[in-house]
Amino acid sequence: MRLKELRKAKGIQQQEAAKELNIPGSTYAGYERNEREPRIDVLIKLADYFDVSVDYLIGHEKTPNHRK
Numbered sequence: 001m002r003l004k005e006l007r008k009a010k011g012i013q014q015q016e017a018a019k020e021l022n023i024p025g026s027t028y029a030g031y032e033r034n035e036r037e038p039r040i041d042v043l044i045k046l047a048d049y050f051d052v053s054v055d056y057l058i059g060h061e062k063t064p065n066h067r068k
Contacts, residue, residue: 001058003032006050021049 007017018028023042030036031046038046047054055061 001031001034002052002056003028003046003050006052006057007032010050017049021045 007014010017014029014032015025018025021028021042027036031038043054043057047057050057052064053061056064
């Protein structure tokens with residue numbers, strides 16, 4: 001997943017992202033390290049938060065396809 005690059009582009013820390021997404025910081029960190037896989041509802045929440053498609057988030061698309 002592209003979480004780390006998206007978070008850094010947004011200029012925030014892991015804990016801030018986790019707090020805004022209402023998930024534990026350790027869980028979010030696990031997603032970034034590819035040690036955990038988010039459920040589909042969390043994947044959608046992550047894509048919404050970073051304003052990208054789920055396909056881009058998981059590495060299936062090469063461009064972010066920012067939603068309008």
